[in-house]
Amino acid sequence: MSGGSDAAESRDRSPLRTDLTPIVDAVADADADAFVAVGDRFDDDLRYLTRFAGPDRPSALVVVPVDGAADRAVCCAPSLFREQAEREFVASARERGSDGRADRFHDGVAREVRTERVGDHAGERAAGLVRDLIGAGDDGPETESDGDRTLLVPPSIPHDAAVYLERAGNALASTDAVATARARKTDAELDRLRSVQRAATAGMARAETVLAESEVGDSADESVGEARTEDRRRPPLRWEGAPLTTERLRREVNAVLAARGVRDAGDTAIGAGPSAADLHFVGDDPIRPGETVLIDVSPRGPDGYRGDLARTFVVDGDGGWERRAYLAVESAREVALGEIEPGATAASVHGEAAAELGAYGFDPNAGEGEAGFTHDTGHGVGVSLHESPSLSSGTELRPGHVVAVEPGVYDPDVGGVRLEDVVVVTEDGCELLAEYSFGIVPRERE
Incomplete structure (x- = not known):
């Protein structure tokens, strides 16, 4: 195939979209509270989940099931890469309804990007985000236990990120849900x-x-x-x-x-x-x-x-x-x-x-x-x-x-x-x- 044909084919391709419902289901099946992944652009699990090909600085993803409303997925990205994260993680997952408005997510999981607290470790940011999305038992510092929560994490989660999450009062449980989802291709x-x-x-x-x-x-x-x-x-x-x-x-x-x-x-x-x-x-x-x-x-x-x-x-x-x-x-x-x-x-x-x-x-x-x-x-x-x-x-x-x-x-x-x-x-x-x-x-x- 010629280079020109390759370019035309690239323009015609449908966007890459990751269905996050298996992750939501894994959280529910394990009776856990949320799923958390932390990594940089070299972490293949995180890249698959977010489609965000960001820098070599760590990002985090938190997925939370919500009773009676749309489940939520939030990507903590470096502030300088917010526009790219919005495009790759959020916009590419939207689809148009019958009225022509791209206001729905293809898998029903609502996505957003957050870039606050950029000076903190990605594990700290993820721990804080879990508190925000689920609610803490008190307003104490994140280095102290603030409730009994169980977070599912992929086996690849960095050790330092796991330490930050555990210090914030979260119990971690490894899941193979990401590997299972990645195995069958769209x-x-x-x-x-x-x-x-x-x-x-x-x-x-x-x-x-x-x-x-x-x-x-x-x-x-x-x-x-x-x-x-x-x-x-x-x-x-x-x-x-x-x-x-x-x-x-x-x-x-x-x-x-x-x-x-x-x-x-x-x-x-x-x-x-x-x-x-x-x-x-x-x-x-x-x-x-x-x-x-x-x-x-x-x-x-x-x-x-x-x-x-x-x-x-x-x-x-x-x-x-x-x-x-x-x-x-x-x-x-x-x-x-x-x-x-x-x-x-x-x-x-x-x-x-x-x-x-x-x-x-x-x-x-x-x-x-x-x-x-x-x-x-x-x-x-x-x-x-x-x-x-x-x-x-x-x-x-x-x-x-x-x-x-x-x-x-x-x-x-x-x-x-x-x-x-x-x-x-x-x-x-x-x-x-x-x-x-x-x-x-x-x-x-x-």
Whole structure:
């Protein structure tokens, strides 16, 4: 898709809206008084709940059920970012009624932004807001108990924020309601995920093209310098007149991602030879002919959603270990995708993929640093690169779950092979969010 088409698609997208009613229901089900989250723009739970992509200074969210009236959600934001918080947290959640006025919230939870007491810690501000919204037993200082209240909080709440809330007389109870809500994606979320995954395919195409254009170096060429090692490994590939390394290739990929309007987020992992057995290698290694080159591209889009795509290539291979490993992993991927459907357990996907790798003679239960399959078959993808559901859990897959399927086999002395795609669970199976071709021999894709 061209850049112009991407821009048009972006303008046509519906706004991201988070339904806060599961949070309200969790408070009621736990017989608690409110829900509180504290974090900055790097806290994925808070960003999901508020859609506020503010600064690296902490903000807070308080959600309070209200009997006989609209439930309330209040975002405590830094004062300099009030306009942005109003736009992203409040305005985007409004919808127009039959009279054309945008005076209703899509989920019935009334939202507002507050910016007072900006000098206080976000935990203090949240504690004060709880007092304001629920009512305190007295007018004493917030560092003393002012009533018996129970607040639900996500497991990610910072320790210092939890201390401020507890000092104000609140008992805290952890909830998985946010993780559960995040696991199933809306159509608007799927739009973002598809877009960033397409950007990942563009980055992968660049990497594959560079590998296809590279040349096998002359072992007698002194310019390879340190590459002429005593282990008799072949000299690095050469591209545009210089040895090709994982860092050079990573920069080519990241440049394409930037041109597509997404960030690499420091997660473009490229390993070659033995470093391809390092699951997420981000160092600098020579790329040599005959060795596996494992490329894992995991960009973050402008709305926070992540992509995840992995392929493995070999330039001038001899069809040995790497070819057998590639066939095994490709087959395991197909088996895993065939297992994904509503009602299947996530763990069954992992079990089938592992069994397939075992049938090819690879250890399906290898430990870290051993040869074989050393990780789960996959994980959920959303605002976080790794979120619920894990494909080793007992979670029952349901439509809207988005998972990365990534079987792989590794040998620390030789290399690694991994193939990864992101799919959404549908009513009758699963759908790839973006397609990218297969083949261990790289081809020019641009």
